[in-house]
Structures are given as C-alpha cells and as structure tokens.
Amino acid sequence: MANKITFIGAGNMASAIIGGLIDSGVEPSTITATAPNDSELAAIKQRLGINTDTDNNAAVAEADVVVLAVKPQIMRNVCEALRDSIQQQQPLVISIAAGLYADTIDQWLGGHNAMVRCMPNTPSLVGYGASGLYANAKVSDAQREIATQLMEAVGIVEWVEEEALLDAVTAVSGSAPAYFFLMFEAMEEAAVKLGLPAATARRLAIQTALGAATMAQQSDKDPATLKQNVMSPGGTTERAIHHMEEAQLRTTIADAMQACADRAQAMAKELSGS
Ligand SMILES: NC(=O)C1=CN([C@@H]2O[C@H](COP(=O)(O)OP(=O)(O)OC[C@H]3O[C@@H](n4cnc5c(N)ncnc54)[C@H](OP(=O)(O)O)[C@@H]3O)[C@@H](O)[C@H]2O)C=CC1
Numbered sequence: 597m598a599n600k601i602t603f604i605g606a607g608n609m610a611s612a613i614i615g616g617l618i619d620s621g622v623e624p625s626t627i628t629a630t631a632p633n634d635s636e637l638a639a640i641k642q643r644l645g646i647n648t649d650t651d652n653n654a655a656v657a658e659a660d661v662v663v664l665a666v667k668p669q670i671m672r673n674v675c676e677a678l679r680d681s682i683q684q685q686q687p688l689v690i691s692i693a694a695g696l697y698a699d700t701i702d703q704w705l706g707g708h709n710a711m712v713r714c715m716p717n718t719p720s721l722v723g724y725g726a727s728g729l730y731a732n733a734k735v736s737d738a739q740r741e742i743a744t745q746l747m748e749a750v751g752i753v754e755w756v757e758e759e760a761l762l763d764a765v766t767a768v769s770g771s772a773p774a775y776f777f778l779m780f781e782a783m784e785e786a787a788v789k790l791g792l793p794a795a796t797a798r799r800l801a802i803q804t805a806l807g808a809a810t811m812a813q814q815s816d817k818d819p820a821t822l823k824q825n826v827m828s829p830g831g832t833t834e835r836a837i838h839h840m841e842e843a844q845l846r847t848t849i850a851d852a853m854q855a856c857a858d859r860a861q862a863m864a865k866e867l868s869g870s
C-alpha cells in the first residue's frame with residue numbers, strides 16, 4: 597500500500613472509501629482528506645481519526661497517491677489550482693469522478709501524469725465495494741498494484757483496458773447501489789400494503805437480498821438456475837416472475853443502464869469541451 601494518500605474532497609464517496617480503508621487496517625494517520633468547509637472536516641476527523649486540511653495544495657505536498665473525489669462539475673477548477681503541486685510531487689493520481697476522461701484531467705493537471713480512473717461505489721464503506729479501474733500509459737506496474745491494493749481494501753476490483761468501458765462499469769456498479777435501494781423501497785411499500793409492519797418488511801427484504809447475493813456469489817449455478825430453483829411449477833414465485841417479465845422489467849433495467857452510460861459519456865464531452 598502507498599505510504600501517504602490524500603483525498604481531494606471528503607464527501608459521500610471519499611468517506612466511504614476512507615472508512616473502508618481504516619476498517620481494513622490502514623493507519624488513519626497516513627490518510628488526509630480535504631474540503632473547503634472546516635466543520636465538515638472536523639466531523640470526519642473526529643469520526644475517522646485522519647488528517648484533514650482546507651488547503652488542497654498543502655495536502656498534496658507529501659502524497660504518494662492523490663484521489664480526486666470532488667464533483668465532476670468543479671473538477672477543472674480544482675485540478676488547475678493543483679497543477680503546480682502535482683507537477684512537483686508527481687504522485688499517482690486516481691480520479692473517481694463519473695464521466696471525466698483521464699486525458700482531460702491529466703491536461704488540467706499540466707500533463708504527463710500517471711493517471712488511474714476509478715469507478716467505485718458506496719458499499720466500499722462496508723467492505724463490499726465494486727470498483728472498475730483504467731490506467732493511462734504513464735501508470736507503471738507498481739502503481740497499478742498500488743491502485744489495486746487501495747480499492748481491494750474496500751471490495752473487489754476489475755480492470756478495464758478500454759476507458760469507454762468505465763461508462764458500462766458506472767451503469768452496472770457505480771450507480772447500481774441506488775437501483776437496489778429503490779427495490780428495497782418498493783418492496784417495503786408493497787409489503788406494507790400486504791399488511792406487514794414497515795420495519796418487518798424492510799428487514800425481510802434486505803436480508804433476502806443479502807441471502808440472494810451471497811448465494812449467487814458462492815454457488816456454481818448461474819442466476820437463471822438459482823431463480824428457477826425458487827419457482828415451483830404453478831406456485832407463487834412463478835406468478836410473481838411472470839408479472840415482472842410481462843411488465844418488461846428487463847427492458848426497464850436495460851434502458852436505465854443505457855441512460856446511465858449515455859449520461860456518463862455526455863458529461864465527459866460537456867466537461868472536456870469536446
Ligand atoms: N456517490 C457515489 O455513489 C459515487 C460518486 N462518484 C464520484 O465521486 C465524486 C464525489 O461524489 P460524492 O462523494 O457523491 O460528492 P459529495 O458532494 O458528497 O462530495 C464532494 C466533496 O468535495 C468537497 N469539495 C467541494 N469543493 C472542493 C474543493 N474546492 N476542494 C476540495 N474539496 C472540495 C465537498 O465539500 P463541501 O461539501 O463542503 O462542498 C465534499 O466533501 C464525484 O466525482 C462522483 O462522480 C463515483 C462513484 C460513486
């Protein structure tokens with residue numbers, strides 16, 4: 597693992613990764629996070645015991661790895677203000693921003709940087725993250741290994757060799773925790789209509805998702821077979837699944853994921869000015 601990691605931005609995604617890193621045994625004193633707002637930083641410092649700074653340049657000065665974790669829309673200003681420090685320090689730069697090309701960020705940072713683009717997701721907080729990674733040509737094998745170790749500390753890692761595939765990663769894992777949370781909301785609402793107390797419904801739905809995910813992960817059977825094993829002929833599950841297929845749930849999911857990937861691509865074009 598790298599000696600010193602600095603996160604530029606200390607919001608939802610950065611704090612999920614930092615929380616996961618600390619739980620996996622990374623020493624909090626080796627991590628620094630920045631944000632413009634002192635009170636937000638005080639809370640994260642107290643909760644996680646890491647270093648914090650409102651000065652991005654100072655936080656980069658001794659970093660081996662700099663994780664860019666601000667919103668895509670402000671990335672340009674943040675990077676241009678960091679250009680001299682990054683050029684001097686030459687850290688491995690990892691951007692977690694959706695829809696921003698490695699080349700675009702590299703240019704904003706002055707060029708010739710070792711850049712990894714990472715698409716993580718928020719379950720990193722609990723060690724169940726799923727991250728897609730892409731490296732530009734400046735990234736050495738040793739730096740790839742550092743990026744792998746960093747993100748494996750909070751979940752699984754898949755490398756892609758074509759940057760455009762990160763848009764698909766965004767659709768299948770980066771944004772996808774929200775799809776499952778929507779499913780929990782919908783199942784809870786429906787179960788309440790069926791008469792269950794909300795808290796009971798929520799517990800049952802979440803535990804069932806956990807069980808299904810764990811089975812799908814551990815079993816040598818594919819999801820279609822596992823689904824079939826729940827569907828007794830003429831029984832209850834068959835009726836529910838038939839309803840979902842009739843309502844074109846698969847098409848809805850495919851369209852939603854396409855919209856997600858399209859949005860990532862459109863953001864990259866808008867924000868790079870191309
Ligand atoms: N949320 C998610 O599930 C995922 C997010 N991402 C990517 O992660 C990035 C961050 O998203 P998310 O964590 O959700 O966003 P948040 O808004 O939660 O976090 C952004 C952080 O950046 C800070 N910030 C704002 N301006 C500056 C600045 N000039 N210098 C340093 N820090 C600054 C914010 O501080 P303040 O609050 O004070 O403005 C905040 O701490 C985005 O690029 C997004 O695309 C990727 C995958 C999943």
Ligand SMILES: O=C(O)[C@@H]1CCC=N1
Binds near residue numbers: 694
């Ligand atoms: O919604 C977004 O734009 C970010 C990127 C992936 C998850 N959240």
